[in-house]
Amino acid sequence: MRPSTPPDALRLAGVDEIGERVYRQLLSVDVAHTDSLAIALDFSPDVVAERLAILSDAGLAVQVASGGFTAVDPRASLRSLADGHARRVDALRSVIPELAEAFDLNRREGARSSRTLVITGPEAIGDWYGRVSLGVEREMLAFDKPPYVVGVQDRLQGLALARDVDWRSLYGRESFNRPGRLDEVLQDIAGGEQARLTESVPVKLALADRKRAILSLSLNEREPEALVTRSPQLIDALVALFELYWDTAEPLVGGGSAGPRIRTPSTGRRTGRPPTPDERTLLTLLSADLKDEVIARELGVSTRTLRRRMQDVFTELGAMSRFHAGVEAARRGWI
Template sequence: MPLPSLAALGIDAVTADVYEFVLSSGDTVDVGTISAVRALDVATVVTALEQLRNLGLVHRTADGTVAADGTSTAGYGAVDPRVAVSALVAARDEQLADARTAVTDLGALFDDGRRQADPSGSTTVLTGHAAVGDWYSRLQHRARHEFLAFDRPPYVVATNESVERGALGRGVRWRAIYTVASFTGDGSLQGIHRLGAHGEEARVTHDLPVKLAVADRAVALVSVGPLDDPTAPPEALVTESPALIAALCDLFESRWRTALPVPALPTASVDGSPDWAEVAARLAAATSGDEGAVLEGVPTASRPPTVDERDLLALVAAGATDEVIAAQLRVSPRTLRRRLRDLFDELGASNRFHAGVEAARRGWV
């Protein structure tokens, strides 16, 4: 039977064919027999056998010789592959492990060379989704101790929870500040809570001036625009400048102190809905810098909510599914979706979490 590919061990198809013949022979076999059966010239067979011998997969009898022209009078026999191949694989694993260990040092040499060639290169301007997204992913993988993030739309790359879970699993302290607009999908808040279960520390605020990622307080990626036009190519700075990174970390810590811990999923209160008024009031207080502030200066609705709107908001805030809400209100799923769109438009909200906060700010719930 044909052998599985042994290319990972440096064995090409011809050498593998010769190896298969030796394995199936049951005893030592001479070069001439292999050459005749496999339709290979003698020199090719000898080259293949000597390669297998150097790898420790076959042995050569002591009563034969290998001539200068490549011919051989020796016999060759197979070493038990369960021992020989396993030993070869183990050796390659060790070599690969050494190569992996060298990556960090090689990367440091590369960075040092770049800095020496261009002393101003500690800060680089990035343009385009590919460049910005690549660097954000690099920082996620690179972090070993701490990762700081400002999360706000527009987004360059889709969320990859597995990468963050991997970082949290290796002991990285991960802190993220989100805006209300960060919860752009129905599953966004649930995703943040899933990451929280793995160790992410998350807070929320009304708005953030930039998008930011800092790995180990050594490398930072900060957006420079445009944040108000999601169709325009993103631009960002990646920097290793200690002074600039220190300033960005100070900005993060300042916002962290005033941001609000992400609200729990809506299951805790007596009636099944979270206290959105408290959430809105605390966000307003955090934004104003006064922890005792109320909703002072927050715009209110020009009209009170209708009974139907209030009922719909209560069910949305309680975390009920569309099917449950439609059944409770005795409407079709299509009608419910239309009502939800109208309600979100009225509140200027993009999702359920945002709608709950905005409704509380207006005094609707």
């Protein structure tokens, strides 16, 4: 049957063209294994295994006890994904009029004395970020999003935390694509930052004391553009946007040598043997909902080796998915 889905519709779920073909093949059967899918679609088993992992992470497929995979009813899985995207899009659209008004006002007046101004270039943005960060007294709200054009960002944050500033940062998954970024975030958390993780954030943002904000207009690394504002109406809109994302994100806390973990209440008893250090590290990284590639890089292994280790842990826990493994690990007191 010829697909009627709009082109690239599943890309919003992180599924590429090959992944969509694997997904459609899964929809046509009850259970399929990696090898049979590879033969049916004329792909290598590694390619199919990688797409199955992506489909599982997106909640579109689940691994069963036999080791094969089955599709999750798209009426439930895709609707859930679509609803999540819709809420974020609506939230972003809600601030467009105010942002546009601020932008137009600045263009008309063209004066630095106005409440809102546009700045361009890494040096100018770095200078203004320094002013906002050094001037914060009580609270900083931040959306973290690459690229990073301010080299002293973490040092300025450390100074603010030392002054007992309440610093809340919201990270998207792409925040951890740069090697070493995870360690930097863990250090900030250890210093007192409150951090949460979500799929993605709409802009780069630093909002000080609910009075002054700097947010990205362009993420071009060579010629970035940002908006600095003291407009009360715009500040209120940005605070509301931040709180909307914050309320739906998962708390990210330091896990010592084990890495970051999602803060989940562990009401179950500790049972059986304790986890090995490698198992604890893997489980805490998995519970942070990071991509396989990011976790593999942090552990210094290939994605293929990572997935083999994941399967070993799933087998030990009697789990068939990341979510199931997280629940069982919490029940045993492993995380």
